[in-house]
Amino acid sequence: MTGKPSVLFLCVHNAGRSQMAAGFLLHLAGDRIEVRSAGSAPADRINPAAVAAMAEVGIDIAQQSPKILTSDAVETSTVVITMGCGDACPYFPGVSYRDWALDDPAGQGLDAVRPIRDRIRAEVEALIAELTPAHS
Numbered sequence: 001m002t003g004k005p006s007v008l009f010l011c012v013h014n015a016g017r018s019q020m021a022a023g024f025l026l027h028l029a030g031d032r033i034e035v036r037s038a039g040s041a042p043a044d045r046i047n048p049a050a051v052a053a054m055a056e057v058g059i060d061i062a063q064q065s066p067k068i069l070t071s072d073a074v075e076t077s078t079v080v081i082t083m084g085c086g087d088a089c090p091y092f093p094g095v096s097y098r099d100w101a102l103d104d105p106a107g108q109g110l111d112a113v114r115p116i117r118d119r120i121r122a123e124v125e126a127l128i129a130e131l132t133p134a135h136s
Contacts, residue, residue, distance in 0.1 A: 004031075004032060004033060004034055005033050005034070005078040005079065005131045005132075006033070006034035006035075006036065006076065006077045006078045006079075007025060007033055007034070007035060007036065007077065007078065007079045007080075007081065007127065007131070008036040008037065008038065008073055008074060008077040008079070008080045008081070009021040009022050009025075009035075009036070009037040009038075009081050009083065010037070010038055010039065010040070010069060010074075010080060010081065010082045010083065011039055011040075011082070011083040011084055011104075012039055012040050012041050012084060012104075013039050013041060013042060013043035013047075013066060013106060014037055014038050014039025014042045014043065014066035014067055014068075014069075015039070015042070015043035015045065015046050015047045015050065015066050015106065016046075016047040016049075016050040016104065016105035016106060016113070016116075017050075017083040017084075017100075017102050017104065017105065017116065017120065018037040018038070018039065018081075018083055019037055019046055019047075019050055019061050019064050019066075020050050020053070020054055020061065020105075020116070020117055020120050021037070021081065021083070021100075021120050021123070021124055022035050022036070022037040022061075022064070023054050023059045023060075023061040023064075024059065024120060024121050024124040024125075025124050025127070025128070027058075027059045028124060028125065028128055029128045029131075029132065032128075032132050033128065033131055033132065036073055036077065037064075037067065038067045038068060038069040038070070038073055039066055039067065039068065039069060040069050042066035042067060042068050043066045043106075044066070045065070045066070046061060046062070046064055046065065046066065047105055047106060047113075049105055049108055049109060049110050049112075049113040050105055050113060050117070052110050052113075053105075053110060053113040053114055053116075053117040054117065056114075057117070057121075071092075074092055074095060075092045075095065077095055078095070078096065078131070079095070079096045079097075079098065079127070079131070080095055080096070080097050080098070081098050081099075081100055081123075081127070082097065082098070082099045082100070083099070083100050083102050084101075084102070084104060100120075100123055102116055102119060102120065103116050
């Protein structure tokens with residue numbers, strides 16, 4: 001693989017799951033992996049419960065904003081992680097697609113968002129291990 005891998009996190013609103021995943025990947029992988037997130041129908045703002053849940057683990061996503069999904073973002077990504085965007089996600093040959101079945105934190109309180117956040121962290125850690133093999 002030449003250059004660094006690129007990961008695009010996709011969900012419908014780009015306000016909760018995909019933003020938390022992007023926050024974890026940026027925090028845990030640093031500049032080893034290019035991080036992107038988008039939504040098929042972006043919300044007006046980030047889910048405040050997602051912001052609060054991430055703040056609890058020392059990651060600030062409050063300044064992020066939901067972004068619209070573009071075909072270019074998908075086509076130029078190494079891995080595309082979908083989180084419930086269904087048929088709205090475009091498909092390109094040569095791009096690795098994964099679907100993470102995660103509950104939608106929209107409209108949920110902090111107590112409901114914490115387990116989603118923790119599951120996302122575990123998924124992101126496994127993804128980092130896969131995309132950045134340990135250098136001996």
